[in-house]
Amino acid sequence: MEKENKHYFYVLECRDTSYYAGYTNDLEKRITVHNTGKGAKYTRARGPVKCIYYELFETKQEAMRAEYAFKQLPRIKKIEYMRRPTDEITEK
Template sequence: MADWTVYMLRCADGSLYTGIARDAAARLSVHNAGRGAKYTKARRPVALVWSEPAACRSTASKREYSIKQLGRSEKLALIRS
């Protein structure tokens, strides 16, 4: 069972934000309330466009890092898949 989720949000300005959470839906609400990351606070509203389960925090963090190393076109391709 996956305890963590790696997720991507599309911000109001069209940019993409990647993060991890135990509950992606709850985290989305926090972002949209302006209490999430500083990056998304100024770019609300945000929408969840992609998510992937992860077995533990370590795995989720490693996957988050690998996604953050991708270019925009590669991130968009991941969202489409």
């Protein structure tokens, strides 16, 4: 049973300006883990990272679906996605 209904899809910008997208239920902790070199293999060699975007969802499945869809986009579309007006981004 989940203690909270906080599920984040997030995007990090790495030191080399590449993007890393992921899922977590504790965003601050996850960013710290990435920056201590214990996160994803991708970010270990590209740190430090900074969170440049996130969305909050009620379920893990919704957040992971958003992560997967984002990862399928070319970089220019990822940038457009993150620049959407906030009224287009609804807390799900």
